[in-house]
Amino acid sequence: MVFESMIARGHETLVFCHDDASGLRGIIAIHNTTLGPALGGTRRWAYKSEAAAIEDVLRLSEAMTYKAAAADLPMGGAKSVIWTRSPDEKPTESLARAMGRAVERMGGIYIAAEDVGVNTQFIDWMAEETKFVMGGEKVAAGGDPAPFTALGVVSGMRGALRHVGRSKSLKDVVIAVQGLGALGRNVCQIAAGEGAKLLVTDIREELIEDAVKRFGATAVPVDEIISAECDILCPCALGQVITANNIASLRCKIVAPGANNVLDDPDEDAAMLSGRSIIYCPDFVNNGGGLLQLAGLWCGFSAAELDRRIRNIENVIEQILKDAEKMSSAHAAALEYAKKRLEAGRKGPSTPRVRTTKGSATSAQGSA
Structure with missing residues (x-):
């Protein structure tokens, strides 16, 4: 059933992550990397079942692909979830670090960020273990989106x-x-x-x-x-x-x-x-x-360009x-609107692509 769900939505990768010491039960879903590495938030949630967690991460990561494409970003779509045991479970540094290590093992194809149940402190804890995370305040760049x-x-x-x-x-x-x-x-x-x-x-x-x-x-x-x-x-x-x-x-x-x-x-x-x-x-x-802000910082956009792009949502809508x-x-x-841009990315290098390197992101075909 998992493969059927992935194929139906067009996913590339689904990774399950476990850490006994912290209790981490995480899932990372990479939907599409046609336009570049995939960015998407890390959500902490007390899902009713493993199936519900899988369905949510697949659904959310697919939406991130279209969100990035519609925003004219050189990035793909992904998402990760942490399945907590109860709604009252508090986030811990050990849990965040374990999730950070899981993200680091993806080698830069996935860039994590803040989502429901995760704050800037959690992101900064993750950033102690991985370069590939945005939305912290002291260790990771970006702040609250x-x-x-x-x-x-x-x-x-x-x-x-x-x-x-x-x-x-x-x-x-x-x-x-x-x-x-x-x-x-x-x-x-x-x-x-x-x-x-x-x-x-x-x-x-x-x-x-x-x-x-x-x-x-x-x-x-x-x-x-x-x-x-x-x-x-x-x-x-x-x-x-x-x-x-x-x-x-x-x-x-x-x-x-x-x-x-x-x-x-x-x-x-x-x-x-x-x-x-x-x-x-x-x-x-x-x-x-929020995606434009964090992805734009990752891609090296200026503050003025970020503000212009966010306000341009008015014209896109x-x-x-x-x-x-x-x-x-x-x-x-x-x-x-989004799929046209994805298709353009498949056909050739007309859209700048981001290439992740150790500790940075650079443009493979000109500035973003």
Whole structure:
């Protein structure tokens, strides 16, 4: 079944990692390296089963390939997961170092980064064992990618607003934010600073109280945020929150995700959203700001170039939504957009490729 799943999604490599001393149970999935070495976050999660962990890492790594391609990066897509034994299990230095050693053994084909359940300290611990990790503060470069992901998400919102003929200003735009982790809080901060009206929720009451106090947000029960009446619904928690069972209850005009894989069945659900005239900003494009920041630093982009590329998500989303008018959905249009670049990479060296070397990344065919 594992090989069947890999073949169906087009994966190149799936590696299982175990360390008895730290208790590490890790999986690294390399989906596609056509454009360069594969970058993707390391997620710590208490999966219900080994099968669930495998499915998640395969699904997430595939999305990273399209995210990197859509962002015009000379990198491929990957992901890794650490299967914890309970939701309350605390991250430890020994666990991080064991995962770092596993990444190092990949020889640079995989570059790890921060994801759910992992913070900058965890990344720095990993970086004590491997050169191939981004998103730390003291040892690994990059820092927390959440502010840059949030900037990209808000840029995507602007592209969607322009697509429907509205001003790209967020003033008085009602935005429902599901999830108030680092990403959700950063989205709220940017949007509130521009005068947006925020509806917020999280499973942690203290984060809701903080958002109400800091951003003047209105609290909404967790089980009501998806169907809240708003201009823009912005899921910033885990994936698969929009499904065939709840699309009919949506009362938003635009879905602009911060989270990965927010649609349970992207092909069917995106078409259903289109059928209801709800604008969908494909998640792997809309939330690409964090990837752009970390991958751009790895590739040696300047700060000005990184900022330009992240803000350009606005124009990419607008173009994809225009293309989607002739297709079944915005998801289909975004996939075609990304796959065209992958195909160009297969045909020749028109796109710069990153070559990893010991401790660095250089361009094999000119500067990135």
